[in-house]
Amino acid sequence: xxxxxxxxxxxxxxxxxxxxxxxxxxxxxxxxxLAVPLAxxxxxxxxSIRLPIRAYIYFFRGTPLLVQMFLVYYxxxxxxxxxxxxxWPFFKEAYFCxxxxxxxxxxxYTAEILRGAIKATNHGEIEAAMAxxxxxxxxxxxxxxxxxxxxxxxxxxxxxxxMLHGSALASVITIVDITGAARIINSRYxxxxxxxxxxxxxxxxxTFIIVFLVKKLEVRWFxxxxxxxxxxxxxxxP
Amino acid sequence: xxxxxxxxxxMVCALMVSTASAKDWSKVRIGVEGAYxxxxxxxxxxxxxxxxxxxxxxxxxxxxxxxxxxxxxWDGIIPAxxxxxxxxxxxxxxxTEERKQKVAFTxxxxxxxxxxxxxxxTIAEFSRxxxxxxxxGVQRATIHDRYLTDNxxxxxxxxxxxxxxxxxxxxxxxxVDLLLADSVALSDGFLKKPEGADYQFIGPDLSDPxxxxxxxxxxxxxxxxxxxxxxxMAIDKIRSDGTYKTIQDKYFDFNVYGE
Numbered sequence: 001x002x003x004x005x006x007x008x009x010x011x012x013x014x015x016x017x018x019x020x021x022x023x024x025x026x027x028x029x030x031x032x033x034l035a036v037p038l039a040x041x042x043x044x045x046x047x048s049i050r051l052p053i054r055a056y057i058y059f060f061r062g063t064p065l066l067v068q069m070f071l072v073y074y075x076x077x078x079x080x081x082x083x084x085x086x087x088w089p090f091f092k093e094a095y096f097c098x099x100x101x102x103x104x105x106x107x108x109y110t111a112e113i114l115r116g117a118i119k120a121t122n123h124g125e126i127e128a129a130m131a132x133x134x135x136x137x138x139x140x141x142x143x144x145x146x147x148x149x150x151x152x153x154x155x156x157x158x159x160x161x162x163m164l165h166g167s168a169l170a171s172v173i174t175i176v177d178i179t180g181a182a183r184i185i186n187s188r189y190x191x192x193x194x195x196x197x198x199x200x201x202x203x204x205x206x207t208f209i210i211v212f213l214v215k216k217l218e219v220r221w222f223x224x225x226x227x228x229x230x231x232x233x234x235x236x237x238p
Numbered sequence: 239x240x241x242x243x244x245x246x247x248x249m250v251c252a253l254m255v256s257t258a259s260a261k262d263w264s265k266v267r268i269g270v271e272g273a274y275x276x277x278x279x280x281x282x283x284x285x286x287x288x289x290x291x292x293x294x295x296x297x298x299x300x301x302x303x304x305x306x307x308x309x310x311x312w313d314g315i316i317p318a319x320x321x322x323x324x325x326x327x328x329x330x331x332x333x334t335e336e337r338k339q340k341v342a343f344t345x346x347x348x349x350x351x352x353x354x355x356x357x358x359x360t361i362a363e364f365s366r367x368x369x370x371x372x373x374x375g376v377q378r379a380t381i382h383d384r385y386l387t388d389n390x391x392x393x394x395x396x397x398x399x400x401x402x403x404x405x406x407x408x409x410x411x412x413x414v415d416l417l418l419a420d421s422v423a424l425s426d427g428f429l430k431k432p433e434g435a436d437y438q439f440i441g442p443d444l445s446d447p448x449x450x451x452x453x454x455x456x457x458x459x460x461x462x463x464x465x466x467x468x469x470x471m472a473i474d475k476i477r478s479d480g481t482y483k484t485i486q487d488k489y490f491d492f493n494v495y496g497e
Contacts, residue, residue: 074404074407074411077407077408077410077411077413083411083412092411092412092413093413094397094413172400174375174397174398174399174408180398183313183378183398184378184398186313186317186379187313187378187379187383187398188336188379188383188384188387189336190316190317190336190337190339190340192314192317
């Protein structure tokens with residue numbers, strides 16, 4: 001085992017780290033922005049809206065991420081219609097293709113997580129909102145979504161981690177992410193163990209940070225469910 | 239019960255003995271790539287074919303060994319040899335110093351230079367300045383990857399692919415401006431095909447032994463020195479009895495063995 005070659009080439013791993021973090025963050029944010037309205041429409045929209053959304057979710061949950069990425073990257077490049085269009089400058093870039101596939105993929109999974117969380121909203125909360133005279137939109141914004149987000153958080157933290165690990169596939173379409181960096185080092189020095197163990201450490205560190213942040217958020221969002229031992233307002237009677 | 243355990247122990251011993259002594263090389267598993275036309279590719283019927291494949295089979299015959307071909311992606315081809323997934327690699331692998339630190343090589347079985355390819359009319363004359371800032375595609379973990387990284391790493395943006403076929407796709411899609419690869423692979427695998435009609439060679443023949451080694455050889459685990467000898471004898475045999483020339487003429491109209 002020879003880890004000096006890793007330290008000599010650590011720069012390439014940091015380039016990879018940067019690419020992984022940017023790719024995953026942007027696709028998670030865009031995916032979430034896409035998923036919220038879709039999840040709401042899945043619960044409250046009519047059939048003509050629900051059907052295409054269901055088809056979209058089914059396609060992205062029903063096919064491997066690798067296949068989706070190959071479709072976007074190599075598949076789209078096959079059609080002159082796309083190659084001559086205004087979109088081509090975007091789809092020409094491997095980075096954009098990965099972002100595009102990742103966003104739609106995580107969007108589909110997140111929409112499904114949120115759909116379930118919205119469906120599980122306590123009837124009492126909805127009845128109370130209606131009794132208070134809230135319009136449907138206001139009710140969704142103030143009551144249903146905040147409560148659904150809380151319920152969805154544990155499942156969504158899984159999705160974040162899956163997305164991080166799924167992003168390793170970006171390396172097959174020439175992007176130098178953490179895995180891409182490991183593959184370059186492996187191919188240059190034929191040291192698969194050192195190269196990929198280093199990548200594993202990077203991924204584990206990122207996962208640790210994600211788990212830590214989600215935990216923080218959980219404490220904050222579920223504050224009302226914590227035992228209120230330190231609350232001076234509720235003191236045991238003397 | 240005790241007899242059963244004794245029997246099982248005996249069988250385990252027998253298994254271990256048989257794997258330890260099964261090195262008479264009457265059966266040889268050969269790792270090939272399958273995505274590097276015309277040397278190695280998969281036919282529409284799903285069968286492996288190409289110069290490397292025919293050479294591998296001919297060498298097996300010359301050695302009197304039964305050959306099993308194992309297709310393996312390029313960037314895992316040496317690790318899989320070391321992990322004993324097969325016993326030899328016949329995959330147009332250039333004999334280089336770096337690889338020699340991990341594996342043993344036979345003598346060369348062919349040698350051809352490397353070259354750049356670009357779209358016709360995009361680069362007038364090849365020079366470092368002419369390709370500065372361009373995107374250059376190359377197959378990961380090849381001598382061409384290494385040459386490009388060492389010589390043009392700061393001048394061009396290098397895109398690394400798992401297979402040569404993927405690199406061709408991206409050249410025609412306009413995602414890279416140039417490719418660097420083996421000249422014969424480029425000419426027969428791409429330029430002579432309809433999708434390669436708009437593309438051409440550019441720049442000099444590259445064959446500096448520092449990067450391009452001493453031709454393509456067969457890689458074998460270092461401890462199997464007897465197998466290296468067997469393959470060297472087999473290469474000499476097919477060279478002298480005309481088998482090599484028959485295979486060469488099937489794919490090329492020039493001398494692919496080099497000097």
